[in-house]
Amino acid sequence: MSFFSGFSEEEKLLQDTVRQFARDHLAQKIEKLDEEEGFNREAFHILGSLGLLGITVPESDGGAGLGATAATIAFEEVAAVDASTALSFLAHSILCVNQVALNASPEQKKKYLPKLISGEWLGGMGMTEPGSGSDALAMRTRAVRSADGKSYTLNGSKTFITNGPVGEVFYCYAKTGEGKKDISTFLIDRSMKGFSTGKKFSKMGMRASPTSELIFENCLIDSSQRVGNEGDSLKMMMRNLDLERITIAGISLGIARAAIDAAVTYARDRKQFGKPIASLGVIQERVAESSAWYDACRALTYQCAKLWDEGKLEGKEASAMAAKAKLTSAQMATKVALECIQILGGYGYIREFPVERYMRDAKLIEIGAGTNEILRLIIARQILGEASLG
Numbered sequence: 001m002s003f004f005s006g007f008s009e010e011e012k013l014l015q016d017t018v019r020q021f022a023r024d025h026l027a028q029k030i031e032k033l034d035e036e037e038g039f040n041r042e043a044f045h046i047l048g049s050l051g052l053l054g055i056t057v058p059e060s061d062g063g064a065g066l067g068a069t070a071a072t073i074a075f076e077e078v079a080a081v082d083a084s085t086a087l088s089f090l091a092h093s094i095l096c097v098n099q100v101a102l103n104a105s106p107e108q109k110k111k112y113l114p115k116l117i118s119g120e121w122l123g124g125m126g127m128t129e130p131g132s133g134s135d136a137l138a139m140r141t142r143a144v145r146s147a148d149g150k151s152y153t154l155n156g157s158k159t160f161i162t163n164g165p166v167g168e169v170f171y172c173y174a175k176t177g178e179g180k181k182d183i184s185t186f187l188i189d190r191s192m193k194g195f196s197t198g199k200k201f202s203k204m205g206m207r208a209s210p211t212s213e214l215i216f217e218n219c220l221i222d223s224s225q226r227v228g229n230e231g232d233s234l235k236m237m238m239r240n241l242d243l244e245r246i247t248i249a250g251i252s253l254g255i256a257r258a259a260i261d262a263a264v265t266y267a268r269d270r271k272q273f274g275k276p277i278a279s280l281g282v283i284q285e286r287v288a289e290s291s292a293w294y295d296a297c298r299a300l301t302y303q304c305a306k307l308w309d310e311g312k313l314e315g316k317e318a319s320a321m322a323a324k325a326k327l328t329s330a331q332m333a334t335k336v337a338l339e340c341i342q343i344l345g346g347y348g349y350i351r352e353f354p355v356e357r358y359m360r361d362a363k364l365i366e367i368g369a370g371t372n373e374i375l376r377l378i379i380a381r382q383i384l385g386e387a388s389l390g
């Protein structure tokens with residue numbers, strides 16, 4: 001359906017593989033999981049066996065050795081069937097596994113990567129806290145180093161953490177100094193004493209992607225769990241946010257595509273006043289607008305992913321481009337899902353058809369990984385420079 005066809009043969013093969021996986025292992029289950037707020041754990045074992053959980057990890061570290069484009073393709077294809085699993089897949093592979101591969105020591109990689117890449121362990125990332133969402137640098141979780149330097153004691157909590165209720169390993173940020181930028185990273189195992197996850201949140205959408213708090217109560221961990229140098233995590237945290245924003249746009253694309261497909265099928269079939277509703281100008285207008293915006297967002301997102309993979313997106317430009325891809329795609333998906341509900345009329349509003357789920361799932365991407373408002377600020381600052389700060 002889409003005009004964007006800049007994929008290599010390898011990328012097209014990946015697209016087919018993930019599409020098949022989604023049809024075989026997600027399609028039959030998502031409706032019930034969405035209803036019951038379950039989780040498709042089995043899907044992660046299969047994603048592991050397909051080599052997709054370490055999609056951006058170099059082959060030398062046991063991964064697929066692919067990049068942002070491949071990850072975005074994978075998330076788009078999974079999300080076109082089951083956006084919840086796509087979100088959990090992204091939290092695992094981009095927010096946790098990719099960061100371990102990029103920033104962890106050889107010993108840490110040896111301990112964590114094989115099990116995370118096979119799907120034996122699930123991962124997540126803890127940055128947001130109850131008192132600090134958009135203002136992430138105001139985080140209050142503290143890690144205090146022992147006098148002999150051999151351990152840290154963590155206190156505080158993280159909230160809205162994807163895979164919190166089901167994950168084994170969390171890539172977590174904590175303050176190790178008084179300054180806003182004194183942020184360090186720690187690898188937290190579920191079994192660590194003083195660590196727990198709060199109750200699972202009940203959500204409007206993405207209901208089959210479990211979310212919870214992560215709680216640290218005098219959580220004593222060995223210094224060997226720290227990733228990188230103390231107080232040196234800000235840059236890698238922000239860089240990963242850019243990658244997250246490009247690749248999460250793939251989830252919005254997948255949802256929008258599924259919504260348009262459902263609406264087109266319905267509009268061709270449904271007859272009112274003796275003719276298919278597809279013959280009505282108002283329906284054609286909704287389909288045409290939805291398809292045009294989907295194509296535009298898809299072109300921007302994959303262009304960003306390609307530039308990222310070619311090493312051509314750095315610094316503030318990378319942040320602004322990633323913000324543009326996510327801002328436009330996320331808004332587009334919510335709007336398209338709403339348009340498609342309207343095309344289905346009453347059937348769009350009831351749960352027997354998936355389009356109402358598409359709308360509930362799509363909305364999350366306007367909030368997670370940076371709200372629309374924060375992304376607009378990032379873009380405006382890059383364009384207007386210092387003047388934007390007043």
Ligand SMILES: Cc1cc2nc3c(=O)[nH]c(=O)nc-3n(C[C@H](O)[C@H](O)[C@H](O)COP(=O)(O)OP(=O)(O)OC[C@H]3O[C@@H](n4cnc5c(N)ncnc54)[C@H](O)[C@@H]3O)c2cc1C
Nearest residue numbers: 125126127128133134160161162367368369370371373374
């Ligand atoms: C389902 C789900 C999964 C998530 N998964 C994770 C995860 O795995 N790991 C993780 O660390 N976090 C995760 N998050 C957290 C997510 O990134 C935050 O919710 C998001 O960054 C917004 O923070 P907040 O909810 O505290 O909102 P707030 O920051 O309190 O914002 C509230 C409102 O104020 C606006 N606002 C705030 N500051 C400004 C400003 N300066 N200018 C204009 N408007 C502003 C916001 O745009 C928003 O509309 C998840 C969230 C959800 C809902």
